[in-house]
Amino acid sequence: MSKPFLSVENLTQSFPDGKGGTMTVFENATFGVEEGEFVCILGHSGCGKSTIMNILAGLAEPTSGVVKMDGFEVSGPSLDRGVVFQNYSLLPWLSALRNVMFGVKARHPDWSKAKVAEHSETYLSMVGLDGDAIHRKPAQLSGGMRQRVSIARAFANHPKLLLLDEPFGALDALTRGTIQEELLKIWGGTKQTVFMITHDIDEAILLADRILLMTNGPLARVAESVEITIDRPRSRTGIVEHPNYYPIRNHLVHFLGRRSKELAGQPSNGAPQSPETVRIDFTSPGPDDAGDESLRLRAVTN
Numbered sequence: 001m002s003k004p005f006l007s008v009e010n011l012t013q014s015f016p017d018g019k020g021g022t023m024t025v026f027e028n029a030t031f032g033v034e035e036g037e038f039v040c041i042l043g044h045s046g047c048g049k050s051t052i053m054n055i056l057a058g059l060a061e062p063t064s065g066v067v068k069m070d071g072f073e074v075s076g077p078s079l080d081r082g083v084v085f086q087n088y089s090l091l092p093w094l095s096a097l098r099n100v101m102f103g104v105k106a107r108h109p110d111w112s113k114a115k116v117a118e119h120s121e122t123y124l125s126m127v128g129l130d131g132d133a134i135h136r137k138p139a140q141l142s143g144g145m146r147q148r149v150s151i152a153r154a155f156a157n158h159p160k161l162l163l164l165d166e167p168f169g170a171l172d173a174l175t176r177g178t179i180q181e182e183l184l185k186i187w188g189g190t191k192q193t194v195f196m197i198t199h200d201i202d203e204a205i206l207l208a209d210r211i212l213l214m215t216n217g218p219l220a221r222v223a224e225s226v227e228i229t230i231d232r233p234r235s236r237t238g239i240v241e242h243p244n245y246y247p248i249r250n251h252l253v254h255f256l257g258r259r260s261k262e263l264a265g266q267p268s269n270g271a272p273q274s275p276e277t278v279r280i281d282f283t284s285p286g287p288d289d290a291g292d293e294s295l296r297l298r299a300v301t302n
């Protein structure tokens with residue numbers, strides 16, 4: 001089988017534990033992400049999600065193991081990998097438009113200023129920002145508007161991989177809902193590969209093709225890869241009507257509430273730790289198991 005677009009191989013991260021020893025956050029984590037996929041990662045605080053994200057971004061080096069993108073080993077930051085953090089990280093002295101233009105100019109040094117501006121404005125309008133707002137500096141924008149600028153900036157650069165670290169964590173529920181749908185629209189148009197950390201189960205189901213579930217740390221594992229068997233396009237109000245929504249949601253809640261603890265703390269003994277694929281689908285029961293819910297679930301979980 002050919003290698004996935006993004007391939008994480010035997011990734012191990014240890015840190016000093018502050019008492020003269022070491023603490024292993026995760027060991028031999030091994031998983032892949034296909035080109036154009038939207039993957040969310042869920043797990044309790046401290047299991048190592050941000051550590052994985054920083055390694056994928058090239059901002060940190062793992063203790064051992066490698067990350068390959070498009071066949072090349074990731075080392076150091078690159079314009080091919082765009083990152084959006086929770087705290088927006090906009091340049092405070094530049095307007096919204098100039099914040100987006102800054103990255104586009106770096107990506108396309110041969111483009112005219114007018115072309116850079118036009119491209120940047122297109123992406124700002126995709127996240128609902130136009131008119132006077134795009135000429136304001138970050139301090140003159142609301143939190144939701146700042147996060148829209150960060151998302152427009154990341155997508156406008158067309159990175160091969162977009163890394164989103166809890167991008168909506170600081171937003172109120174209403175703004176969050178609107179921007180989630182804007183993110184889906186913009187992703188639907190560009191089909192970039194996205195890897196996103198979130199703590200919000202419903203957000204992950206709405207956005208992702210697949211959800212990676214991590215057990216608790218230390219010695220955390222990416223234990224499951226849960227396919228989101230809900231057709232696109234999706235909307236926040238539409239997905240709850242889908243027959244797979246609650247079975248998937250219940251599976252995730254049960255994992256995070258119980259199994260993430262039960263499965264935690266097991267050393268890998270040197271073997272690659274790959275997640276188990278879970279596919280929950282109540283829309284197409286097999287001929288022999290119609291009507292028997294437990295059978296259907298078992299049949300699709302491998």
Ligand SMILES: Nc1ncnc2c1ncn2[C@@H]1O[C@H](COP(=O)(O)OP(=O)(O)OP(=O)(O)O)[C@@H](O)[C@H]1O
Nearest residue numbers: 015016025043044045046047048049050051052217
């Ligand atoms: N530079 C560091 N030095 C020592 N320990 C670290 C360092 N960075 C992270 N850790 C530890 O590694 C573990 C994983 O941290 P990480 O931030 O990746 O978790 P997380 O899953 O992203 O948590 P959260 O959901 O709270 O953001 C934690 O126990 C943290 O204390």
